[in-house]
Amino acid sequence: MSRPDLFTRDRNWHPPQYDPGYKSTVLRSPRRNLISLEKGGEGELTGPVFGHQILDELDNDLIRNYATDGDAIGERIVVHGQVLDQNAKPQPGVLLEVWQANAGGRYRHVVDGYVAPLDPNFGGCGRCITDDEGRYFFRTIRPGPYPWRNNGCEWRPAHIHISIFGHAFTQRLVTQLYFEGDPLIPLCPILNTITDPAAVDMLIARLDMENQKVFDSLAYRFDMVLRGQRSTYFENRPQGN
Amino acid sequence: MPVKYLKETPSQTAGPYVHIGMLPAVAGLKVRTQEKPWITGLKGETIVIEGTVYDGDREPVRDAVLEIWQADGKGKFDGGYAGFARAASDLKTGLYRFETVKPGGFTWHDGRMQAPHVTVYIFARGINMHLHTRLYFSDEEKANAEDPVLRMLPSQAARDSLVACVDPAAKEKTYRFDIVLQGERETAFFDV
Numbered sequence: 486m487s488r489p490d491l492f493t494r495d496r497n498w499h500p501p502q503y504d505p506g507y508k509s510t511v512l513r514s515p516r517r518n519l520i521s522l523e524k525g526g527e528g529e530l531t532g533p534v535f536g537h538q539i540l541d542e543l544d545n546d547l548i549r550n551y552a553t554d555g556d557a558i559g560e561r562i563v564v565h566g567q568v569l570d571q572n573a574k575p576q577p578g579v580l581l582e583v584w585q586a587n588a589g590g591r592y593r594h595v596v597d598g599y600v601a602p603l604d605p606n607f608g609g610c611g612r613c614i615t616d617d618e619g620r621y622f623f624r625t626i627r628p629g630p631y632p633w634r635n636n637g638c639e640w641r642p643a644h645i646h647i648s649i650f651g652h653a654f655t656q657r658l659v660t661q662l663y664f665e666g667d668p669l670i671p672l673c674p675i676l677n678t679i680t681d682p683a684a685v686d687m688l689i690a691r692l693d694m695e696n697q698k699v700f701d702s703l704a705y706r707f708d709m710v711l712r713g714q715r716s717t718y719f720e721n722r723p724q725g726n
Numbered sequence: 727m728p729v730k731y732l733k734e735t736p737s738q739t740a741g742p743y744v745h746i747g748m749l750p751a752v753a754g755l756k757v758r759t760q761e762k763p764w765i766t767g768l769k770g771e772t773i774v775i776e777g778t779v780y781d782g783d784r785e786p787v788r789d790a791v792l793e794i795w796q797a798d799g800k801g802k803f804d805g806g807y808a809g810f811a812r813a814a815s816d817l818k819t820g821l822y823r824f825e826t827v828k829p830g831g832f833t834w835h836d837g838r839m840q841a842p843h844v845t846v847y848i849f850a851r852g853i854n855m856h857l858h859t860r861l862y863f864s865d866e867e868k869a870n871a872e873d874p875v876l877r878m879l880p881s882q883a884a885r886d887s888l889v890a891c892v893d894p895a896a897k898e899k900t901y902r903f904d905i906v907l908q909g910e911r912e913t914a915f916f917d918v
Contacts, residue, residue, distance in 0.1 A: 490835075494734065495734065496917070498734065499734075499736050499854070499855050500737065500854035502854055507852070507854075508852075509739075509851050510852045510854060511852075512785075512852070512907070512908060513787065513850065513853055513908065514854075515857065515907060515908055515913075516782075517884075517912050517914070517915075519915050519916060519917035520880075520884075520914055520915070522875065522878070522916055522917070522918045525835065526833070526834045527797075527803060527832060527833070528795065528796070528803075528832070528845050533795065533809065533810035534806050535807055539807075551756070569732060571731040571732045571733070571734060573732055582747045584743060584744070584746035584747030584748075585746075586743075592743045592753075593746065593754070593755060594745065594746055594754065595753060596742060596789075597743065608756075610746045610753075610755060646738075646741060648740070648748060654795045654845060655858075655918050657793075657856065658734070658735060659740045659849060660735055660737055660738045661738040661741075675738060678738075679736050679738075683733070684733065684736040685736075687733065687735055687736060688738070709735045710733065710734050710735045711734065711735070712734055
């Protein structure tokens with residue numbers, strides 16, 4: 486079966502695998518060239534399709550989805566936006582998964598030993614599926630910054646991890662959302678693995694006063710762009726199918 | 727000036743806490759809808775795929791998350807998510823494990839037959855953009871020799887890096903697939 490191929494991924498726009506400023510990349514980055522397949526086949530251009538049946542009612546409400554006796558502590562925010570492809574075509578029905586630290590900068594994870602306390606009412610994990618216009622939203626608390634070992638002690642800006650599936654498995658993307666105005670943004674070695682300031686700018690969610698939930702939550706807008714689908718004109722079909 | 731299209735949202739590492747969002751049970755969070763995300767829902771001959779991801783010092787990467795996407799035993803892709811599974815490297819040993827079926831072969835975009843294979847993505851701290859590889863099977867020698875993608879690879883070592891070997895000692899039919907991120911015996915990774 487023939488399917489429209491995707492735009493070539495711009496590897497200079499994405500962060501390089503090797504960047505000694507972010508030490509963990511040094512031993513985890515391949516040294517050989519990636520093998521370009523030039524064009525995807527069915528295995529690359531199909532991908533898992535997740536329906537709403539996989540979602541629980543509170544999956545996009547991180548203030549309540551792991552709460553036991555009250556709401557999670559922190560600045561209440563709504564994060565929303567639209568998922569487009571590079572042709573500006575909305576991407577409906579795609580799964581987003583998010584994870585983040587709590588308001589004190591601590592993750593609910595067996596390997597995180599940061600001194601900030603856990604919040605018994607916060608798990609830090611959520612999911613949603615985009616609607617017919619590619620729009621999504623989730624409610625959470627603004628995560629705190631936290632220190633990590635890199636070049637001595639460095640601090641991560643507040644951020645939310647986002648995993649997203651497109652329609653083709655090769656549209657798959659995992660990234661991080663940052664918050665407009667955070668003074669730690671220019672200091673972050675992980676964000677600075679990206680060299681183009683315009684690319685960094687795409688990862689910064691904007692304060693959206695118009696879409697606040699009044700007397701409840703501030704809103705941030707974060708649109709995302711997945712790889713575009715190439716137009717198909719003439720198909721070469723050596724086997725005549 | 728050439729036509730301008732939107733730029734893709736840039737990638738960032740999945741980081742060390744990736745499990746919270748992608749495999750909450752591994753992080754110690756209560757399990758949600760999908761209880762056994764490392765098992766695909768496909769029909770075919772049941773197999774186990776297991777292995778370890780190694781870094782440039784040949785140390786196991788203990789915080790990787792792997793995703794697979796594959797066809798069923800007849801080489802057909804499921805319209806839902808049955809062909810998808812996700813597993814974490816064990817936080818202590820580094821071993822990952824999938825339960826799936828042996829996929830059938832299916833055609834490449836140019837009509838040539840591809841050998842049975844599984845698409846594998848690797849996410850981890852220190853990986854700025856997930857890595858994409860393919861797993862082939864050691865007991866498909868003839869199909870592998872004719873596979874259009876394996877034939878594109880620059881060396882026999884690169885081809886060998888993608889072939890999972892039958893583990894003769896295992897009780898269930900098991901293929902061992904180690905992934906080497908860097909250095910000698912580095913796995914071949916794709917840009918598709």
